[in-house]
Amino acid sequence: MAQPASLAEVWRGPFQESHHVGHAVICDGTGQIVDAWGDATAVVLPRSSSKMIQALPLLASGAADGRGLTSEQLALACASHQGAPIHVTRVNRWLADLGLGDGALCCGPQVSRDTELKLEMIRAQDPPCRVHNNCSGKHAGFLTLAQHLGAGPDYVTPDHPVQRACLDAFETVTGETSPGFGIDGCSAPNFATSMHGMARAMAWFATAGQRSDTMSSAAARLVAAMHTHPELVAGEGRACTRLMRVAKEPVALKTGAEGYFIAILPNRGLGIAVKAADGATRAAECAIAALLVRLDVLDPAHPEVKAFLNPLVHNWDGLVTGEIKPAPGLLA
Amino acid sequence: MAQPASLAEVWRGPFQESHHVGHAVICDGTGQIVDAWGDATAVVLPRSSSKMIQALPLLASGAADGRGLTSEQLALACASHQGAPIHVTRVNRWLADLGLGDGALCCGPQVSRDTELKLEMIRAQDPPCRVHNNCSGKHAGFLTLAQHLGAGPDYVTPDHPVQRACLDAFETVTGETSPGFGIDGCSAPNFATSMHGMARAMAWFATAGQRSDTMSSAAARLVAAMHTHPELVAGEGRACTRLMRVAKEPVALKTGAEGYFIAILPNRGLGIAVKAADGATRAAECAIAALLVRLDVLDPAHPEVKAFLNPLVHNWDGLVTGEIKPAPGLLA
Numbered sequence: 001m002a003q004p005a006s007l008a009e010v011w012r013g014p015f016q017e018s019h020h021v022g023h024a025v026i027c028d029g030t031g032q033i034v035d036a037w038g039d040a041t042a043v044v045l046p047r048s049s050s051k052m053i054q055a056l057p058l059l060a061s062g063a064a065d066g067r068g069l070t071s072e073q074l075a076l077a078c079a080s081h082q083g084a085p086i087h088v089t090r091v092n093r094w095l096a097d098l099g100l101g102d103g104a105l106c107c108g109p110q111v112s113r114d115t116e117l118k119l120e121m122i123r124a125q126d127p128p129c130r131v132h133n134n135c136s137g138k139h140a141g142f143l144t145l146a147q148h149l150g151a152g153p154d155y156v157t158p159d160h161p162v163q164r165a166c167l168d169a170f171e172t173v174t175g176e177t178s179p180g181f182g183i184d185g186c187s188a189p190n191f192a193t194s195m196h197g198m199a200r201a202m203a204w205f206a207t208a209g210q211r212s213d214t215m216s217s218a219a220a221r222l223v224a225a226m227h228t229h230p231e232l233v234a235g236e237g238r239a240c241t242r243l244m245r246v247a248k249e250p251v252a253l254k255t256g257a258e259g260y261f262i263a264i265l266p267n268r269g270l271g272i273a274v275k276a277a278d279g280a281t282r283a284a285e286c287a288i289a290a291l292l293v294r295l296d297v298l299d300p301a302h303p304e305v306k307a308f309l310n311p312l313v314h315n316w317d318g319l320v321t322g323e324i325k326p327a328p329g330l331l332a
Numbered sequence: 333m334a335q336p337a338s339l340a341e342v343w344r345g346p347f348q349e350s351h352h353v354g355h356a357v358i359c360d361g362t363g364q365i366v367d368a369w370g371d372a373t374a375v376v377l378p379r380s381s382s383k384m385i386q387a388l389p390l391l392a393s394g395a396a397d398g399r400g401l402t403s404e405q406l407a408l409a410c411a412s413h414q415g416a417p418i419h420v421t422r423v424n425r426w427l428a429d430l431g432l433g434d435g436a437l438c439c440g441p442q443v444s445r446d447t448e449l450k451l452e453m454i455r456a457q458d459p460p461c462r463v464h465n466n467c468s469g470k471h472a473g474f475l476t477l478a479q480h481l482g483a484g485p486d487y488v489t490p491d492h493p494v495q496r497a498c499l500d501a502f503e504t505v506t507g508e509t510s511p512g513f514g515i516d517g518c519s520a521p522n523f524a525t526s527m528h529g530m531a532r533a534m535a536w537f538a539t540a541g542q543r544s545d546t547m548s549s550a551a552a553r554l555v556a557a558m559h560t561h562p563e564l565v566a567g568e569g570r571a572c573t574r575l576m577r578v579a580k581e582p583v584a585l586k587t588g589a590e591g592y593f594i595a596i597l598p599n600r601g602l603g604i605a606v607k608a609a610d611g612a613t614r615a616a617e618c619a620i621a622a623l624l625v626r627l628d629v630l631d632p633a634h635p636e637v638k639a640f641l642n643p644l645v646h647n648w649d650g651l652v653t654g655e656i657k658p659a660p661g662l663l664a
Contacts, residue, residue, distance in 0.1 A: 180345065315516065
């Protein structure tokens with residue numbers, strides 16, 4: 001088992017103050033590793049980076065088309081959105097279309113990460129709703145599939161037909177038998193796989209447009225929905241949204257809690273998985289930006305790229321006190 | 333140079349999801365290493381863990397006694413407080429005693445981390461003040477020393493007499509020439525030293541009561557102020573406050589940004605320095621709790637200790653989804 005590799009350095013003045021290590025794998029459409037850092041065999045929970053996999057049964061089952069879901073809704077099914085009005089209004093409308101309300105969501109309430117809405121709700125003394133949870137779009141998708149299958153409302157229990165379909169899809173696209181699951185921040189099972197398995201899955205998504213089977217067609221539509229609606233996948237200010245917007249070609253990017261990040265590159269037929277071993281978001285963002293610069297998908301001179309590839313660290317008084325840099329080994 | 337050692341594991345269900353490594357050193361009063369994990373020669377910025385060192389000149393110069401500072405004020409000078417009313421009212425009164433206002437602080441404004449006050453200020457549309465900055469007590473101390481020295485108001489510039497005095501004190505107690513500084517979150521210089529140097533400094537504080545020189549007397553008073561007023565050093569809910577309150581003997585504990593934590597153990601004459609290499613607070617809190625359990629300063633069965641030694645991870649719906657565990661090597 002290889003040791004974790006250097007991913008990102010945190011500098012303060014002339015000192016490297018902190019250091020992030022982890023794993024990164026780039027796979028091609030045959031499932032072969034093109035490049036790897038750290039341990040490609042490390043078993044991980046990809047967390048929200050696997051949402052496009054969890055959305056596959058929604059489409060492949062016919063549930064999405066049966067309900068006439070739009071590409072906006074497909075993007076929301078794959079999203080870790082920040083609970084801004086553009087997200088909340090769409091998920092609320094989706095729930096209403098299903099004849100359901102906030103209480104049908106099993107994801108727990110989360111304070112909006114949209115600053116304006118958050119402050120407005122605090123001033124109005126409105127408690128956060130489940131629809132504000134970053135996973136509410138995924139859960140609206142789960143509910144849509146559950147209705148289509150005629151299954152019960154406890155759609156996050158591991159043996160519910162919705163989750164059994166998610167596990168089937170997960171094992172198909174990772175090419176591995178999942179060794180188990182953890183319970184995610186939104187109470188749904190999150191299936192484990194190796195770093196190689198996750199990168200292989202992302203390459204399978206990247207090459208989906210070259211195949212005509214039902215699952216691949218579903219994958220291609222989800223990838224298209226993600227890069228067509230980057231603001232719905234995350235939100236203003238967020239890495240997924242900002243980096244998808246400035247990429248030189250259509251790509252799907254998705255963060256996951258505890259330092260996960262994936263990239264799906266249809267033009268190259270490549271998939272990337274990144275995991276910061278310590279779970280740090282700042283490291284995963286920096287590393288995925290570096291790998292996308294390496295592949296010439298992102299321009300390192302673009303300010304939106306620099307904001308994640310080499311962000312400045314500011315203090316409470318607004319002074320620049322340091323910077324985050326990608327590990328040199330990722331860039332070239 | 334030794335590699336970083338394992339400090340803490342983050343588990344989700346049956347999977348170790350994330351892993352924190354870093355450095356830890358325990359020193360005795362002679363400056364010798366009693367125990368070490370990772371690299372004792374690693375050069376680090378101890379950040380707010382060094383506040384009791386930065387407060388030494390305030391006392392040793394006679395400035396504190398000239399102004400009649402209380403032990404509460406000395407505790408605040410060493411604090412990373414959460415900007416709760418108990419902190420803010422005391423620092424405001426201190427500033428008024430100096431004939432100064434919020435604008436004299438060079439630390440930048442920071443939103444209060446006291447939930448009730450934060451929400452109240454948002455509802456009142458009151459912007460955060462500099463006095464709410466976690467470092468405002470340290471800065472009130474700097475201002476007190478600057479007045480005593482008849483020095484100018486730019487007390488955070490590295491060549492200001494206040495900062496020159498801080499550097500002198502820092503090099504004295506670490507027993508090392510500092511290789512330089514970074515600018516801290518509050519705009520003051522933060523001097524670098526090795527992990528060994530910082531642990532040696534904390535052991536010097538721990539044994540200060542056994543010596544009668546001016547600097548040692550100052551150190552003993554600062555340590556006493558910290559463990560006498562744990563709620564002023566951090567605040568309700570915070571690791572420093574909660575762990576000092578339940579320790580089996582008087583100890584001074586202090587966190588620092590980017591995964592730093594120190595302990596001063598006067599009854600043992602020992603000092604401890606911990607640095608999570610990745611900068612994670614959760615890892616530093618877990619590791620310092622583990623080392624204090626190892627030394628029988630904390631009871632691992634006490635719920636307040638368990639909250640940092642082995643905290644449960646909850647999700648948005650309140651379910652327990654995992655736990656953080658100290659690396660076994662720290663406990664025994």
